[in-house]
Amino acid sequence: MATNSHTEQPSGHKGAFPPFNPNTFGSQLFWLVIAFVVLYVLMAKVALPQIGAIIESRQKRIADDLAGAASLKTESDAAIAAYEKALADARARAQLIANETRDKQQAAAEARRKTLEGELNVKLAEAEKTIAATKQAAMANVRGIAADATKAIVERLIGKAPSDKAIDAAVGDALKS
Amino acid sequence: MATDPIHQFQIVNLFPVAKIGNTEIAFTNSAAYMAVAVAIILLLTIGGTARRSLIPGRLQSIAELSYEFVADTIRSTAGKEGMRFFPFVFTLFMFILVINLVGLIPYTFTVTTHIIVTATLALSVFATVLVYGFWRNGLHFFNLFVPKGIPIYILPLIVFIEVLSFISRPISHSVRLFANMLAGHITLKVFASFIVLLSGAGIFGIAGAALPLALVVALTALELLVAFLQAYVFAILTCIYLNDAIHPGH
Numbered sequence: 001m002a003t004n005s006h007t008e009q010p011s012g013h014k015g016a017f018p019p020f021n022p023n024t025f026g027s028q029l030f031w032l033v034i035a036f037v038v039l040y041v042l043m044a045k046v047a048l049p050q051i052g053a054i055i056e057s058r059q060k061r062i063a064d065d066l067a068g069a070a071s072l073k074t075e076s077d078a079a080i081a082a083y084e085k086a087l088a089d090a091r092a093r094a095q096l097i098a099n100e101t102r103d104k105q106q107a108a109a110e111a112r113r114k115t116l117e118g119e120l121n122v123k124l125a126e127a128e129k130t131i132a133a134t135k136q137a138a139m140a141n142v143r144g145i146a147a148d149a150t151k152a153i154v155e156r157l158i159g160k161a162p163s164d165k166a167i168d169a170a171v172g173d174a175l176k177s
Numbered sequence: 178m179a180t181d182p183i184h185q186f187q188i189v190n191l192f193p194v195a196k197i198g199n200t201e202i203a204f205t206n207s208a209a210y211m212a213v214a215v216a217i218i219l220l221l222t223i224g225g226t227a228r229r230s231l232i233p234g235r236l237q238s239i240a241e242l243s244y245e246f247v248a249d250t251i252r253s254t255a256g257k258e259g260m261r262f263f264p265f266v267f268t269l270f271m272f273i274l275v276i277n278l279v280g281l282i283p284y285t286f287t288v289t290t291h292i293i294v295t296a297t298l299a300l301s302v303f304a305t306v307l308v309y310g311f312w313r314n315g316l317h318f319f320n321l322f323v324p325k326g327i328p329i330y331i332l333p334l335i336v337f338i339e340v341l342s343f344i345s346r347p348i349s350h351s352v353r354l355f356a357n358m359l360a361g362h363i364t365l366k367v368f369a370s371f372i373v374l375l376s377g378a379g380i381f382g383i384a385g386a387a388l389p390l391a392l393v394v395a396l397t398a399l400e401l402l403v404a405f406l407q408a409y410v411f412a413i414l415t416c417i418y419l420n421d422a423i424h425p426g427h
Contacts, residue, residue, distance in 0.1 A: 017183065019359065024207075024293075026201065027188070027194075027202050028291060029293060030208075031208035031211055032211060032297055035211040035215050036298075039268050039271075039272055043264050043268045047223045047240075048244065050222075050226050054226055057231075058231055
């Protein structure tokens with residue numbers, strides 16, 4: 001195949017199988033090398049570092065987010081623990097205050113009850129004394145009234161007043177029975 | 178012309194560029210599709226990720242998926258140290274994948290249906306393995322050809338076989354991709370031309386054309402898979418070969 005086909009016409013030889021036509025090898029090799037080298041350089045220097053950086057940054061972002069979530073979780077766990085502790089403390093203190101208040105109030109009520117009882121006892125005793133005095137006075141009056149009534153009844157019945165001595169004795173007998 | 182299944186592989190010189198020695202260098206349809214592939218990959222990987230969103234959009238998702246996919250492939254076959262070849266493997270994978278996929282669009286040209294392209298890519302892998310293997314391991318790189326625990330009397334035979342298989346690697350590496358793409362496109366074209374031929378033959382022909390049409394639809398789906406699979410196979414074989422350069426002991 002020493003004859004070179006001219007460039008104006010298609011380089012296909014009638015009957016030659018194109019993939020095995022060595023006249024086209026030079027051009028194909030030339031452009032293949034250029035295309036491949038250009039592509040290789042652009043891939044190695046631009047495209048692949050760029051894609052690699054994107055994938056890496058995404059993985060880093062995911063890892064960071066996971067780590068952030070984990071740290072937030074421990075923080076919230078600590079907060080929950082602190083909250084529960086504060087709640088328990090407050091409850092215990094409230095219990096304490098309630099107990100103290102109850103005891104104090106109970107003691108105060110007891111004291112008031114005692115003084116009141118004392119006062120009442122004093123009043124009771126006074127009242128009893130008054131009753132006894134009144135009763136005595138009434139009894140004395142009863143004797144006088146009875147004697148007077150007896151004297152008047154007897155005077156009416158027999159027309160003559162009996163002696164005071166006899167009346168007194170009789171009323172005394174009657175009151176005794 | 179429309180029914181010639183080979184015509185789609187024709188290299189067309191669009192305009193001449195230079196003349197090196199006896200060889201004419203021209204901007205061809207193949208070169209144009211290489212440029213298209215490069216542009217698509219740049220749009221996807223650089224344009225798609227320019228916003229550096231935390232939550233990726235569609236293009237950025239594709240770029241990130243490709244990145245992770247190739248990175249995982251290298252890590253699982255060549256280990257952590259294989260990652261120094263990540264740009265190389267990624268470029269190979271994306272270049273071949275986009276070329277294969279663009280080639281599936283009707284009326285386009287598939288760059289990887291030319292053996293010179295796949296052979297050059299495979300040889301670049303082969304050269305990388307050789308250079309890095311000797312640079313990293315020195316003469317220990319030859320341990321690759323001497324498996325451990327082999328009786329001494331069959332060792333020469335084993336070494337011979339190992340060397341032979343090592344040397345044939347770039348051939349199988351390149352022919353696998355080339356042949357798959359070539360055969361797929363020829364098959365598609367042949368069945369597609371049946372539709373045209375049959376539908377030209379009257380009412381029964383149109384009814385009969387339904388079968389090759391269904392086949393072409395199914396084949397297109399298959400070729401889509403093959404386009405991805407061959408790019409992946411090329412990349413994973415590259416990783417396995419690079420692994421030999423990194424860890425030559427069997």
